[in-house]
Amino acid sequence: MEELARLSDIEQAAAGDGHPVWAAQGQGGDGLGPGVRAWCHGAALAVASPNPQQDRLAVKGGGADVAVLVRRILEEIGPSYRVLGEAALIDALVRQLPNLAPVHNFFWMEATSPSGAAAAGVRWLNAREEKETTSLFDRFFPDSYAQPGRAGMRRWAGAVGEVDSSVGAKPLAVAADAWSAAGCGFMGGVVTHPAARGRGLARLRRGRPRQPARPRRAHGAHR
Secondary structure: OOEEEEEHHHHHHHHHOOHHHHHHHHOOOOOOOOOEEEEOOOOEEEEEEEOOOOEEEEOOHHHHHHHHHHHHHHHHHOOOEEEEEHHHHHHHHHOOOOOOOOOEOOOOOOOOOOOOOOOOOOEEEOOOHHHHHHHHHHHHOOOOOOOOOOOHHHHHHHEEEEEOHHHHEEEEEEEEOOOOOOOOOOOOEEEOOOOOOOOOOOOOOOOOOOOOOOOOEEEEEEE
């Protein structure tokens, strides 16, 4: 097992997969984010990224090599880390490592070119509008990891308009630049007011990204 200390080494080992690069949380230069550690073993790569909401261990590679790597890493860094990877890989790890249990599936999409989505009416929100966005999450997306005021929220973009003429213009659809890192920007907290749905405010037209959607990924929790 070899520990990697440079973002460029992780990018090379990731071979075009943005998830480990994002987990590295690089903030400029060739260094990793605060507390981040990474290792490789054979064809396997693992990046441990501590986070106040959930410590994450992003994994990539062949099942046998990843199993060796995950077992040794969790013995060293402790059981607080949730293992993230391709669904098939996580399934293989759960079969090989009895101290892992599946949690749930989620989708990860990547694009390496501009989306081509029309930007008319969409802009970066000011501080007042960001604060007003809180009500969208309280009412329509309370389970979102990305919400105004939380750590890692860099800025919010959105479309502003009227739902009720008595209250004036408010954010109708928003998304956050959240937990972005060198080499991999991250968008989260996408929500649209129900009264404004159907207008395409949150639609993503992908053009020709490297992959239109990543295969389904799954979480594994260390017991």
